[in-house]
Amino acid sequence: MSFSPSPSSPNSSLPTSSSQGSTCQLDESYKHIFLPICYLFTFLLSLGLNSVVLTRCLRHPRNPSLVYMFNLALSDLMYSLSLPFLITSYISRDRWLFGDPMCRLVRFLFYFNLYCSIFFLTCISYHRYRGICHPMRTMRIETLRWVRATCVLVWTLVFALTSPILFFARTGPLDGPVDGVTCWDDALDEDLPKYVPYGVFLHISGFFLPFSLTAWCYSRVVRTLCRTLKGGVVPGPVPGVAQRRKSIRTIVTITLLFALCFLPFHVTRTIFLALRAGGAALGGCRALGVVAVCYKVTRPLASANAFLNALLYFLTKEPCGRGNRGKRGEPISKPEGKKGPLKESQVWGNIYPSFP
Template sequence: MTSCPHISLEFTGKFLPPVLVLVFIVGLVANGWGLKSLLENWKKLKIINVFVLNLGLADILYLLTLPSLVVYYFMDSKWIFGDVFCKITRFCFNLNLYGSIGFLTCISVYRYLAIVHPMKVRGRLTLTHSVVISVMVWLLVGIQSLPDMFYTKTSGNHTKGCYDTTSTTYVEDYLKYTLGWTFTAFCIPFLIILGCYGHVVVVLCRKNAINKVLKQRCLKLLFILILLFSVCYIPYHVLKNLNLWSRVLSKQKICHQWNNRVYIAHQISRGLVCLNSALNPLIYCHGNDEISAQLRHLLQRARPMFKCLSLSNFRLCPRYINHK
């Protein structure tokens, strides 16, 4: 055998466009509403909300690049926007992904300090500190993501193909780079979050004097983080590196039957990791009581409409809603 069997790329064009459209609509509405609520209460801004604000900005930055990707996949993976914009699009994805992980880590550490060491940090953590830390997170994420832009991202005279990784020519070097990138930008923050919340859970179980509202917030945030990491982040990083490894093996004429299955699984994980931009707004509800109250109010107003839609006579709907 001179080469490995060709992997079908049709699945990507069928799976990713609907996911990206859904993420764009839900993410833009949810993040727009959340950021608007935060900015309206700027004077009441808390330390943790600075990290939440940056989390939302990272999501908006990525969401604005999704229309071009939807066009790309609808056109059978033909990139018509040029090499520079391809690299910018992929760079924005990485800023969003690792910026989100970075700010989630900051939020987790802040919650850890507020519960485990409340007296030591009281009055010592200020808005200025949170702003400086946010700038450092952006710089660190940008530095880690910058080498990715120097790898080949397009093929076919800039009119076909916009790789999320790189071409087969440089795949061995890219695998080494992405393994180090995964360790520093994902594994280390993930271990920090696990350590923080492992200790927090122990403290919450031992102490009954801790405020009940604070306990509920921590448990809610823990649930959101488990959801984000188990659905979005862990599958993506595992399957991305596994798919790159399978490409290296194929280049070396080492063929496996699981290559195609790994590719499909990786494409599914790419769709799932995009969901983080639609799921991150859950953090707004965790960190801001007023946003949670607004959401409950909206749900209460929407409930009569859903009941109305279930009625057989739709002409009764306006009267029903007005009565409510």
């Protein structure tokens, strides 16, 4: 069975194949209104919010938390700059006016940003976990050089995971009464046997494994926070209570971001690829039509992480004037290369800084 859109509403994700006789006609005219509005909203918010986050992070280049946040905001800003091309394409009823190289680049940037966001959010979660569960060890091991090396590793790893998109994404003939080309999101039918295994691998390694690590960090943070706030577990007053509560707020917010933006998209996309590969044996046209709608609706949710990540920065930062601060409002931290015992205020001042 072959899956193709109706002539009046071409679909950029379901190329036509003539390998098996019958064809599914899917009406997706809704996306020419729904998706441009969603992407325009994401573009404006992402451009504004991430510009502010980048500016503020540059004021504190030596704080590990803000190094992760800076890289996250940079990735989101890169993706937002590609959205005007998609908006133009959907308004033009899937006609692609910018050539095959730009088609490949725009599709690549979506997945590159998606998995950069997931990996950097996982790094932030793990950083918070170590800051709460092993604060003294974290200050001795997690140097600024180590954090920056981790960010370079994330960029390199995500590029390696998503670079095949540059091969699979391409322009193709636009079905319907209007001549032109469209930009396919997934693979063409002839590339589907190679693309489906790659897509499943990408979902597992790029989402489900990082999500499992984030969930584990979240459970450990809750356990540690509850134990330390009871009193009596550690001698004397409980240190860093406000910072610990802030950290659990950060972890909960990141978990909600995963659940809202990434989980529906990856679940529906995995089913979508399985239906394309299995055809009639997995439900036929009706099942594909339902899943295709769900898949299209969850794509803007996945794109929304481009500005929701920036909101995470504002929602989890300390109010002005709070926290351990040194002269001129700079966070207190121990300079790299100097040995000696670390004070509790230095530990919490560096892991949980006050933001300007």
